[in-house]
Amino acid sequence: MLAADARGELVTAGSDELLRGARPISAADVAAVAGIPLDQVLRIWLAIGLPIEQVDDKALPADAVETTLLFFEGSQVFGEEATLAFSRVMAAAASQVADAAVALFLGEVQPRLEASTASELEWAEANESAVATLEGVEKVMARLVREHVVRAVSRSRAARGRDPSEPRELELAVCFLDLVASTEWALRLPLSTASKALGRFETAAWDASVGRGGRLVKLIGDEAMIVAPTAVDACTIALAVLRTVSLDAGLPDARGAVGFGTVLFRDGDYFGPLVNVVARAVKEAAPGEVVVTAAVRDLVPAGAAFTVGPYAPHHLRGIDEPVALAPLR
Secondary structure, eight states: OHHHHHTTOGGGHHHHHHHHOOOOBOHHHHHHHHTOOHHHHHHHHHHTTOOOSOTTSOOBOTTHHHHHHHHHHHHHHHOHHHHHHHHHHHHHHHHHHHHHHHHHIIIIIHHHHHHTTOOHHHHHHHHHHHHHTHHHHHHHHHHHHHHHHHHHHHHHHHTBOSOTTOTTEEEEEEEEEEETTHHHHHHTSOHHHHHHHHHHHHHHHHHHHHHTTOEEEEEETTEEEEEESSHHHHHHHHHHHHHHHHTOTTSOOEEEEEEEEEEEEETTEEESHHHHHHHHHGGGSOTTOEEEEHHHHTTOOTTOSSOBOOOEEEOOTTOSSOEEEEEBO
16 A cells, blocks of 8 residues: 555555455466476467566466466367467457556546545546456457357358358458548547547448448448458448448548458457558449449349449559449449
């Protein structure tokens, strides 16, 4: 308590101890108990985003041996490099959840405490309550991972490519959406206002994606990357997001691009020429418009809720040959 007070952290001393838990094991202990070379133990913990600085320091949680063995056994099944790559994906997801949890406290709980001139005891109790909710988060995350694996298996089977020797090559629709002139728009607004508005754009992209069996792969500032099992699904998702954004007075217009073809599926992300083309094609769309590649036109059935307009060649940055793009109507 004295040390925490000297650092100005007395009100969080209890919650910090609760959060960290007991740390009875060193990396050297893990290597000895698990029977795994020390350098491999260090590599595993680096891959999961928790680098170990001093191998003899008692700085690891009580289940460190079990955790290390899980990753080691995984490497025996899937190969060391592939398992470490998967470990980095897990760590990145956990890190994002952790940052979101901290941001939730800073954005929602802390302002209320400051506005009410809370006492040190009230601050300490609020921090402890927030940390206590992590147990529930861990349980929910375990269930979510399992349920989303079920959906991921279904998506990959539906998108399986023609070449059985290349199981990571999938055929699916790729969609990019972004907000037009968002940099200038954001500069005119307070950070908190822009952040809340971007949150509404992200929500629209998420809801439309999962509602049509797609997946919101990533958000990069004002841009969203989505994959869907069919071209019609991707077009429907894009049009739904643009419609939602157009009704939001606090957001600039959105635009989108959709393509269909073969992509490489690796570490939960999608790569290949198609992804590059669609990412650049979105900049060719007018505000409030979705453009599509020629492959999409051939996959839109008669009677769909939209039609494909006339194609025109577009010169995209970094793409040697002109790409034919057409607007959805």
